[in-house]
Amino acid sequence: MMAAICNICGLPDELCICQEIAKEQQRAILSTDRRRYGKIVTKVEGIDDSAIDINKLAKVLKNKCAAGGTVKGRVIELQGDHKKKAAAVLKNEGFNVEVR
Numbered sequence: 001m002m003a004a005i006c007n008i009c010g011l012p013d014e015l016c017i018c019q020e021i022a023k024e025q026q027r028a029i030l031s032t033d034r035r036r037y038g039k040i041v042t043k044v045e046g047i048d049d050s051a052i053d054i055n056k057l058a059k060v061l062k063n064k065c066a067a068g069g070t071v072k073g074r075v076i077e078l079q080g081d082h083k084k085k086a087a088a089v090l091k092n093e094g095f096n097v098e099v100r
Contacts (some may be wrong), residue, residue: 008051018051023051023094030083031100043085043088044076046098057093064089080097 006016028058029046044061047054062069065085069078078086087097 020094021051023052025058025098026052026095027098028090028095029098029100030086032081032083040080040081042078042081042086044078044086045074047095048074060093061086061089 001024004013005011006013006018008018009016009021011017020050027046028050030046031043031045033041033043034090035041042065047057054071054074054076058069058071061076061078064081065078065080067078067080067082071077087099090097
């Protein structure tokens, strides 16, 4: 039985590098936004490549930052001001990070 082959890079799924290449080409932009009643929300934008599983990334960010959050379109929103923690997590994941 043969291993599944990636359609993009042509490597077996275990060796597929598509997601790593996509991460290096993306620039994650971190910013904060003030919402109703003075609540602060950290937004992660700029991750537009469909090879990156945005829901999986949001789950990792929420766990590492110990915060709730959601995905709206291709934007991850975390409850609270987590720019420093989120930047560190994204850098460890292999993204280029820009903090605003």
